[in-house]
Amino acid sequence: MAAKPMLHYFNGRGRMEPIRWLLAAAGVEFEETFIDTPEDFEKLKNDGSLMFQQVPMVEIDGMKLVQSRAILNYIAAKHNLYGKRHQGREIDMYIEGVADLNEMILLLPVSPPAEKDAKITLIKDRTTNRYLPAFEKVLKSHGQDYLVGNRLSRADIHLVELLYLVEELDASLLTNFPLLKALKARISNLPTVKKFLQPGGARRKPPVDEKSVEKSRKIFKF
């Protein structure tokens, strides 16, 4: 009986959230060890558990994996969410676009206050003029229920996670993207995703607030 994956991170979204989404969507139960203090983080580093002295780290199938993409790629392949032969390149292209926009949103809470407004403007511009149109166009091109290969893949999960973030930033950003809105609704209704999205018991972390940013700064010293 395989042990459940163990996630090591602070108790917040950050770079671990896409991993939580993917595991949850795949119906995989996991455990979490939260880094609450700088001492917790030092301990992990001194243990030799972190190849590059960084988290996320996930203990899974006998490995201590670091680097989000290594972790996500492994989970996706293991649980058949990486497409069939040659579909991988399409999935990768889409999810890397998602990752780029995700990165901008991720770094927003820690950007200097003087730069925040300009960054929000840029994020909104990229969202409505670059990323969402590209994905809407994909859905329009084949008219299917999933982004790639007419079946659920990690591309759907990562994109829908992003759509939730976009909605949190500004719900009006999704207005002109009916196919994306429909995708979001469909994926949200999958039993595993529905469960993940429920408040209470769910693994999904809440949006970042000032307090948690400060806590992260102390732990990770940035």
Place this chain on the structure above:
Amino acid sequence: MGEGTAMARRKGPGVENPGDSIMAAKPKLYYFDGRGRMEPIRWLLAAAGVEFEEEFLETSKDLEKLRNDGSLMFQQVPMVEIDGMKLVQCRAILNYIAAKYNLYGKDTKERALIDMYIEGVADLNEMYLFWSISPPNEQAAKMTQMKDKIANCYLPAFEKVLKSHGQDYVVGNRLSRADIHLVELLYTVDELDPSLLANFPLLKALKTRISNLPTVKKFLQPGSPRKPPLDEKNLAKVKEIFQLK
């Protein structure tokens, strides 16, 4: 990458699977005439023995044209035309090439290790990229930070991997993309400051071994598609093309 992919057919490293090369056209790379984010792709194709063509962006108008063509999914380069597809996003391109030419490990666990290692390499590459285009007054501080990471985090981590198994390649006792990306990085480190490699004998040995593979040796010779570091003239060109400040 599902389980029933090119990875599962075990041919020698760097050898394409039969039936994959129905499209015999050479891959075509769209980027400016410099390293940037395209260089790892050039290294990997070269190491796999794949000939490719390049179309260089010279001005921002060239980039505009590509965008207006609808060739760039996210309006960005690198873009590589390969096997009937216009692929953007470095990792999508690299992952595809690596899998196609059997340079991505033999199973998902080997791939996980490869991914972990190459993402570390990518993080350092990213630091180098930003350093190379940052204003002169910021470069010294960025360089110090980078050298610290190189000497105290990344090189020790990779030396440790090689020490742990004592094999000639980073993963799975055979050539993979991990060796190629890492050795590319070691060349960059060597350019920045050769003394950084002094305390890492296994990495130095890996660099030598990989450099002696026929395809890599050819790529390292003058006249190959390998690009030099960014100089002032090309920095100005890059800033114009991508409208950077």
